Amino acid sequence: MWLMLQQEQPDDYVLATEESFTVEQFLIEAFGYVGLDWKEHVEIDPRYFRPSEVDNLRGSSAKAREKLGWKPEVSFKQLVAMMVDSDLDKAKREKVLVENGFLDSNFQP
DSSP, X not given: OHHHHTSSSOOOOOOOOXXXXXXXXXXXXXXXXXXXXXXXXXXXXXXXXXXXXXOOXXXXXXXXXXXXOXXXXXXXXXXXXXXXXXXXXXXXXXXHHHHTTSSOTTOOO
């Protein structure tokens, strides 16, 4: 972000690893990180599958690499771990609030 803001002309940049992962790969990594089997916790509804004409979605960070010298520093596995850690931390904070009567246990953000 800082590199983008230092440019003389404003511009749009895509920051991406240029790698592709399936939703299933994400689920395996995220649930595996906390020792769970995703198949025991996730229901699949075919109504939400992507249309068949979308074969591969992948971000290109070529412009950011060229103009900013940017490159990804976090791997897929590290990113998933960061996301799960963040969710676990939030869940622990919410649990304390519920246990002490500061938040309704039916609260849905």
